[in-house]
Each structure stands twice: as structure tokens, then as C-alpha cells.
Amino acid sequence: MTASAQTERRPVDRIPPLRRLFPLGLQHVLAMYAGAVAVPLIVGGALIGMGELEPGDIAYLISADLLVAGIATIIQSVGFWRFGVRLPLMQGCTFAAVGPMIVIGGEYGITAIYGSVIASGLFMMLLAPFFSRLVRFFPPIVTGTVILIIGVSLMDVAAGWVGGGTGSDDFGDPLDIGFAAGTLLLIILIERFAPPAIQRVSILLGLVIGTLVAWPFGLTDWSGVADSAWFGLALPFHFGLPTFPISAIVSMCIVGLVIMTETTGDIIAVGEIVDEPVTPRRLADGLRADGLSTVIGGVFNTFPYTAFAQNVGLVSITGVRSRYVATFAGVILVVLGLVPALGAVVEGVPLAVLGGAGVALFGMVAASGIRTLSKVRFNNSNILIVAVALGVSLLPTVSPDIYAQFPTWFTIVFDSGISAGALVAVLLNLLLNSESQQRRFGGSDRDVSAHDAVRGPSAPAQADRED
Template identity: 40%
Template sequence: MELMYQVEDKPPLPISVLLAAQHLLAALGAIIAVPLVVGGVLGLPTQDMVILVNAAMLVSGVVTILQCKGAGPVGIRLPCVMGTSFTFVGVSIAIGFEHGVAGILGSALVASLVMIVGSFFMPFIRKLFPPVVTGTVVTLIGLSLIPVAVDWLAGGQVGSEGYAKPANLMIGLLVLALVIALSQWGRGILAAAAVVIGIVVGFVVCIAFGLVDFSPVKEASAVALPSPLHFGLSFPISGIIGMSVAYLVTIMESTGDFMALSDATHRKLTGKKLSSGILCDGLGSALASVFSTTPFSSFSQNVGIVAISGVASRHVVAITGGMLILAGLFPVLGALVVAIPLPVLGGAGLVMFAMIISAGISMLSRIEFNRRNMLIIAVSIGSGMAVTVRPELLSYLPEFAKVALASGITTGSLVALLLSGILPGREAVVLEDETEA
């Protein structure tokens, strides 16, 4: 797909703000969901929940800017949104029940060294990803996100009240149709901002029919100041081990996200760039612990926005980081975004996430479809989707294995790497020039 704005382009400020809003709308709900889930399960008081959520938005903004703009060896310098990661939910809850929030944050802080140290080995790890593995992983990322978009479009989780009622489906399909129409037939900013326009129109329709709950906006405080070390830090050995496993999983998932982003932005992903991105991820997670929230990773869903909008400018997504900081300092702004009904986000999310699948298929189209490569693709995607749609498969595994394999992306990636390494006829991989900007 031809890009409207390249990675180094700087669109006019009003246009940049509009384009940045697309990424904010796609990411904010997921960013605050992790601290809400962890805090809710642990039964934290409202004041502590607010601190977790505000810190998540604030630090997400800071790390997003660092990832996009870069500082020395830190930051991949691509349009990458960073936020709290669901990979850490299960282990955080387990640690929290025994050691409290201080145990979660202390364990995450120490274990972030796994990602920080691991970042220096990414040039070697990058060599393990020939095109057949890369394309398979990117396809899996998109496939794993589709159930999320479907649940959004239907109005919540399967079994929840009103799931898939006609009104939800009609609103979601309206947004979906609008995004498709603007992307296909729109020109200039209309095509580039298709996602945010679709979401705004869907939001307005929901307001007109009285389907928007504005209570989060009314309850949100006007200003929230950061609260570093609010919960304190403790360092249980069991918690550090659990978090270390989760960080290893995150390295795999972030590597897949960065590969998908590389393809969407038409930029080569060298081992050096990959190291910079993973290092930023690890340092961002350490910063999150200090500022009283859960660990971070890159956001797959925002890769879909780059793909469908043709806007690859890292400077645009850096503005998204600024918006996240504002949402953390002024929670009422974030609450307004959270008030957007799920079917509205689902309509846009379905096409965004499906675009990641398209990117993966495009990458796979460049390889030779011989028996070996077809086996790698088939078994890897089958394994990843098995875990995604039937997570109960892992019920009797040890806890560390559940954490490691809970993500279909990770499971499928590990299978792809294993098969690529042991099946005869392994592809020669030429690592791109490490000095390329």
C-alpha cells in the first residue's frame, strides 16, 4: 500500500492532531483495562484504582514519545504506541493476592532487567526470523486480535447482557462501512483519518439514541498528579520469577509487532533497531513500576491504523503520546474516550485488525510455497489459534507454562521458530544493514 505520509514526514499540526487521535481512540481503552482488571480482582479501593489508571495513561504517553522520537540507543523511531500489557494480568493477580501491589510493582521492576538485558541480543534473535516465520507471526497477530474486535462490535464479552443485540451490530457495521468507504474512495485527509471519522460518527449516533453512559466523565477528577512509589515496592522471589517469564513472552510479542510495523511503514527492521525498540519497552516497564502501574508493551492494534490510513509518520504518533500524558494528568479527557460504546470501537477495530492479517499474507506471498514452508505456516497458525480460541487447553500445565503460552501469538511464534530450525531446507537469512537509519 502506498503511504500518504512517510516515517519522517511531519503533516501540518491540525492534521497531525486529528491523525494522532485515531491512535488514542484505538489504544486508550486497552491501556486502562489492565490496571482496572488487576485492581478490581484484588479489591483495591477507588483511590488506588484511580492512581493505577492515571499512571498507566501518563507513562504510556511518555514511553510512546520515547519509542517514536528515540533518545540515543533507546526507541525504535517508528510510529509505535506503547501501553499496559495483558500478558502481565495473570501473574500480577497471582502476586497481588500474596504480596499486594507492592509485590507486583517490585517484581516487575526487577524482572524488567530480563527485557533490558535481552534487548542487546536482538540482532542475533532477528536472524532467527526468516520471511516464512515473520509472515506467520504477523498473520497470527491479526488473527489473535479479531476475537477482540468481534466482542467489541457485539457489545462486550460473550454471555454479557445485550451481547450481539441488533442495535450493537448495526452501530458497529455502520462504523465499519464508513471506514471502508472513506479508505477506499476518500481523498487526502478523509482517507487518512477514516478511522477517527468513523468512530466520531458512530459516537454521535449513539449519543442521539441515548446509548452513551457519561457517568465515567462525571465521576472523573479534573486533575491528577503523578504518585511515584505510592504503593511501595517489595521483591518476592516467586514474583520476580513469574514476571521474568512474562517479560520473555513480551519480547516475543513485541518483536512480532515491530516486524508488522516495519512492513506497514516500508522500513527495514534491522537487529539494531529491534534492540532499540525492546530496550525502550523494558525501560518503560521499569518506569511504570516506579510510577505505580503495571508493565508495558507495544500495541498491535495501532499497527492496523498505520496500514489502513497510510500514515507512517512517527511524529504523528508522538503527538498521541502527548495526548496520553494529558489524559493521565486530566482524567476527564480519558473518561470521555472511555465513554465511547464498544460497538463503535468494534466496527473500526475489525478492519484495523484484519489489515494486520493482510500484511502478514502479503509477507508470506513473497516466499516459495513449498512443502516445508506450508507446514511451518499451517502448524504454527493452527497452534496459535488453538490457544487463542480454546485457552482451556492450558488448564493442566504448570503456572509458568500457562504464562508463557497463554498468548496465541507467542505459542505460534515459538512453533514457527522451532519448525524453521529443525525442518530440512532452512532459508538463508540476510540481516539488513545494521547502520541503516
């Protein structure tokens, strides 16, 4: 393709040269890796305790997860027919499904988990065109609030990484926190003093340099590399043919609604960051891709898939809008899924170093939400929408057991601060920004389009950092 043809393309459709594509894609993988493998580790560990799996099956679950995450990312970013939003989004297993899957595994066995995952994926594909029409309920006051909630909610994950891993015996070790702070400072210095070409991979450089410095201190662990196979292929229905208990299917379909709500927020957020309008049709294509990826996950013995919000922050902080960066990252995930030893190398990155990068990434997501909200006319109603939605979203973060005595269907929705906050923001906007309320306050935020709400640091600055 000629240089002039590349220039005529929209930034989201441009393909960076390979010398830039590899490091840009790799830092997306590093930013999401810990979150990507967390779900198979948690669910797999619970199933081992129930006698449904053997300890050696965890490695298989991780390889299958990385393989399908890569396939799901490629489907979402490249797209085919009516599948894929064609934006720079990374896909991974959702945490919203962890609790229900453990309950299903204990009640009906592991094959029921995969049967309910497949059923929920089909449900999501069928519902996508109807759910996408809800995009009109996401004006800037809602969109900005949801993006802010996504960033703030993820800080709980970043804090766990900064401390060296939630639940570890030496959590909060000053050495871990020091390396997290050092990694964050390094990223900031690169962003301030390095040339634009280096700034684009500031997160990657922070992670690599932080890992190398942490090595002599014993914070890295590559012991699993020697024990890992150099090739492994996930096979369909490895643990047996799926079963389909009705109650398990209903439970996972509720999870599917939560996934679609979270993905809607992520798609709108990244669409605004890369200056691409998200139409109902485009949103439906993205939600449909989530459903297809979830079906593939059930077939290959892994779990439901959704867009990863931490990578939305990476798109914002690097200013690189090409969807093919995510595509290349998907290819890397596929390779990691097929070569478990490489996955073990990536796994050696210290959590504290990853936490330093996570503070910057998740903070950028929250800042993008604030930028969107800066376009909103803040009357008392809109202030109340942001305040209540943000407050509700933080309840399960600051008090994880607050909904422990509620039924499962309730906790599936409200234990996720993102889905709870999004639901509250939409409902309060409908209640407080009705036509009568708009007349009372002389208009609403609806005169500000979601398309104009976020354009990055500035249009010229964003363009300077494009490939």
C-alpha cells in the first residue's frame, strides 16, 4: 500500500510498520496479561478444590484462555460481516462470570459451566441488535460517568498489583511499592523527555526496565518456564461434552447482560478516544463479536469474553488509534496460547511493576471520563447523576462483602461496580433529564454529542503521535 493511500485512511484504519507494530502490540499484551490469566486461575483453583479438575489442568486452562482471547481480539478489531466493532479493543475473560461459574461447577459439574457459557454466548448474539439501540440512553453525562467509573473501579486491581498481589503473605512490602512507584515515575519521565516514537511505547519500556531492575531483588519468577511445554494445542470439549441445566443457563445469561453493559461502556469510551462515532449498528457488531467469542470460549473449555478496560487507558495514554495494533496483540496472544513456555516468560513480570503501569493506565481511563464530563452542562440534576452513580459503583470496591446476603442474580449485577454504576447512571438520567426537567433548566447535556466529547489531549497532539 502506498504512503498516500495510508495517509487517506482514517487513523483507526492505518497499519503501522512492523518495527512499531510489535512493541505497540506487546505492551497491550503486557498491560492485560495478569487480568487475562486471573479468571482461569481463580475458577480452576476452585474446581480443583471440588475435585472437578486436577492441578495440572490449570496450565491447560491458561493456554486455552490466551488462545481464545487472541482470537476474540482479532474478531473484534478486524471484524468480518456483522461481527466486530473494528476499533482497538482487547478481549479477555470477564470477572463478572467468576462467582456464577464456581457455583455452577459445584452444583452441576464442569461440563455445565461450558454448556451455560455457550448458551449465554448465543443469547448475546441474538440480543445484540436490540441491546445496541440502548446507545441513545448514553448521552455524554452517562458516557462520561461510566468511563470515570471504569477507571476508578480498576484502581482496586492496580492496588493489588502495587502491593505484590492481593492475599500474598507480604502484601504491601515497601520493596514492592517502591518498584511500583519507580515504574510509574519512569513512565512519566519517558512521556516528558523522550521523543514521540519512544513515548508511544512508554508503558512497554516501563515494564521491561522495571522487570530487569527487579530481577536481582528476587521479585521475578521464571521457574515455570523450564516446566512449560513449547507447544500445546487446546482441543474442543477437552473436559467432556457440555451439559445444559436450565438454572445454570439463566444465571450465565444474566452475566451476559452485565458483559454487554460493560462492553457498551468500553466501546463508547474507545470510540471517543480515537474519534470514531459509535452507531447502534457498530455497537451491535461489537456485542455480537463478544457473543461469538464467548461461544468459542465454551467450546474450547474457557470462559465468557469481554473488552478489557485497562487497554482503553493504554489507547488514550499512547495516542495510537490504529485498530491493527490490537490485531497484532491478538496474534501475540494466540502464539502465547500455543507456546505455553512463552506465556510463562510473560508471567515473570513482577506484579508490583505491573501495578505501577496500572496506576497510569487506569487513571487515564478515569481522566477520559472527566474530559467527557467537562462538555456537560452541570446543573443540580447532572451533578446528582454523577455523584450517585459513582458512589454506588464504589460500594463493592470499598466493601467487597456488602452484598454477601443478597441473592445470586442481584450480586451478579451489583458486585460489578461498572455494571451497577452504568445502570444507575442510565436510570437517573432518564428520571432527572426528562423533557420537563430539560425545560426547567433550559436544556440538557444532549446538545453535546458523544462524538465530540473526547478527542484525546488535543487534535494536533494526537495526530503527532500517529503512526
